[in-house]
Amino acid sequence: MFIKIILPLLFLFLCGSFVFGQNSEPGGTVRGVVKLAQSGKPVQNAVMTVAELKKSVSTDENGAFEIRDIPFGKYQIIAHLDRVPDAVKTVEVSANGATANVDFELNLSTVSEQVTVTATGNAEAIDKSYQPVTSVGALELAQRNPLSIGEALEYQTGVAKRSFGPASGRPVIRGFDGDRVLVLQDGLRVGGIASQSADEVEPVDVLSLDRVEIVKGPATLLYGSNAIGGVVNGISTNDVYQKGLSGYLTTFGGTNNYQAGASGGFKFGYKNFLFFGSGGGQKANDYRTPLGTVLNSYARSGNANGGAGYFARKGWLTFDYTYDWRRYGIPVEPDEFDFEYLRMRRHAFQIKGGLRELDSFIESGDFAVSYNDYVNREFEFESDENVTEFESLATNKNLNYRANFNHRRSGKFSGTFGFSGFTRDYESTGEEAPAPRTKQNSFAFYGLERVDFERIGFQFGGRVEQNGYKPEGNFRDRNFVGFSGGAGLRVPLWTGGSLVANYQHSFRAPALEELYNNGPHPGILVFDIGNENLKPEQGDGVDFSLRHSTDRVRFNAGVFYYRINNFVYTAFTGRIDEESNLPIIEYAQSNSRYFGGEASVEAKAVKNLWLSGKVDYVRAELTESNKPLPRIPPFRAVLGLDYRYQNFSLRPELILAAKQNRVFDNETTTAGYAVFNVNASYTVISGRTAHIFSVNAYNLNNKLYRNHLSFLKEIAPEIGRGVRFNYALRF
Secondary structure (H helix, E strand, C coil): CHHHHHHHHHHHHHHHHHHCCCCCCCCEEEEEEEEECCCCCECCCCEEEECCCCEEEECCCCCEEEEEEECCEEEEEEEEECCEEEEEEEEEECCCCCEEECCEEECCCCCCCCEECCCCCCCEEHHHCCCCEEEEEHHHHHHCCCCCHHHHHCCCCCEEEEECCHHHCEEEECCECHHHEEEEECCEECCCCCCCCCCCCCCCCHHHCCEEEEEECCCHHHHCHHHCCEEEEEECCCCCCCCEEEEEEEEEEECCCCCEEEEEEEEEEECCEEEEEEEEEEEECCCEECCEECCCCCEEEEEEEEEEEEEECCEEEEEEEEEEEEEEECCCCCCCCEEEEEEEEEEEEEEEEEECCCCCCEEEEEEEEEEEEEEEEEEEEECCCCEEEEEEEEEEEEEEEEEEEEEEEECCEEEEEEEEEEEEEEEEEECCCCCCCEEEEEEEEEEEEEEECCCCEEEEEEEEEEEEEEECCCCCCEEEEEEEEEEEEEEEEECCEEEEEEEEEEEECCCHHHHHCEEEEHHHCEEEECCCCCCCEEEEEEEEEEEEECCCEEEEEEEEEEEEEEEEEEEEEEEECCCCCCEEEEEEEEEEEEEEEEEEEEEEEECCEEEEEEEEEEEEEECCCCCECCCCCCCEEEEEEEEEECCEEEEEEEEEECCECCCCCCCCCECCEEEEEEEEEEEEEECCEEEEEEEEEECCCCCCCCCCCECCCCCCCCCCCEEEEEEEEEC
16 A cells, blocks of 8 residues: 555656756846844854745855745745744735845744644745644743643643643644544644543654644644644654754753653755754653642653655655654552553654646645554553553554645636545554454545735635545444535735634544444543444534734734534443443434634733733533533633843743533533743854753642643642743754
């Protein structure tokens, strides 16, 4: 299967390199200089890209760049430097032969990212995206808790954390969880099974990422039915060429749970070749709350990645390998004698390539193929007898592939079309193995088109997707085919301001465990019984947002409403399984609705002081009974200041959450809370090297509080007072 997919894609890459090698007609020129905001020094090897043309150059030793042969029109110019927030500016080339000048400042601080590639598959400014997107850069990720991707992203606007302990935190977007939120790395599945079970972990190394992008709301058009609630995409930069040696080192240590770790990586570009690698590890002991230590909440992890690439003027090809391992405990009651822990490992292989600046109908394109071999073993340690027993084994072998093609702009039309798919071989054995061995396959083709007028923009597209399941044993094969589509409108209102409206029709095939599970499922604290006759979910939603982005104020506020027919949920039967002592649930279907709003603002109050705020709320329920859906985040707000003086930054913040009393069956009310944090950082720049020292003091009021989305909130409240120290080196 792997050979059948990769050979045609390689053939297309090689043929394109030879056939489409002609030069385009001469046009205008964009030139400028890139400097660091903290020092005013020029930035060498920053990658400057014309987003609409997929055309890139690098800055020289003086920070200067020049991009030639630009047809007349308006363009987004993106300045990128690894592990530094991207910057974007709009420039207009008035006529062929004209020169447009634009200079950039890159900021070595936790400023908001301005660029996304996840929303459309191509780089664009976040404020130009039709869907709501949040992007979190490497500097901010390192200063948050990097133990899991859920921990690192908690309290981003519209993003909450589902957990079964700190090591297994997973993002929840606008109340959507599990199989409705897709976690990717570089646009591809990572092979984990955390969507199925809350005690599993997403095998994503947060510290090695350049940034994480969060697309909020249905993203099924590009990413498939598992993205009906949104997408979390970890972005690395191994497919971005940089001449010479560059790299990073991040180390950290904390007081509460004696968390410590380090991550480092390098890129070395020589002629047309790029070599890269990264690796690291971290550990955290049992954490403490105002009530005492949460037993068995420890975590250990390590990872390594390496690869190489070839970069021609009009094409590129890379290969890399990743190894990830983790060991973590499931928190228990203080008087418990039996301690469960999980040991996970993943091997991942990936080939990526692309063509650009082609003189044909298809002006650029890219492809990727990855293979994941994921294994998670669960054990129980009986401390009173000093005996460790094996409980279950889960394996997931996953092959992913995709190819995107960007067609040449025709008048006001531009767009992308392509295909993607995956195969999956899932098997679970042992006492806690509710599902049969199942093979899954999926294939889809899609298109996304944009129409840009002088004062208004449109986006529309569609996707046809097939999902098939073949379980072993006396189970029914299922095959689902569905359509997802959407349309968006962006209207400029004033300088820097715009109104964006979206409509999305989404399709989701039922998940494997919803169809075939029949046994104890401790990862969600139930004995679940699947339903082989489930229908696919069909959703319709609208999203309206008001945006403003200038040098002094960045503001984004929006409201959304989604209605999902045939919504799959866990229906409690009122019975208890005698052997596992878990409540028995059945997967049932009804109609549901999600509606809510969110807003974020960053405003420069005086010369060195910025004010910031975030707020979000979602209400979700079954429409026929008005019964609230489970584990929906409460109303939340984050209020903060950012004082910046030269290379120093001080950022106090107050996190607020309201009481959540809208609860589902077998769910309890969660009290509201207020938590106070302070972050501070100082940057030292020497030549081409930057040193960033930071301190994160969290829960300074030592508040006892619980996460409503935690399956173990009663026995494992959130972490108490602590301090985390961080050092980051970039060269």
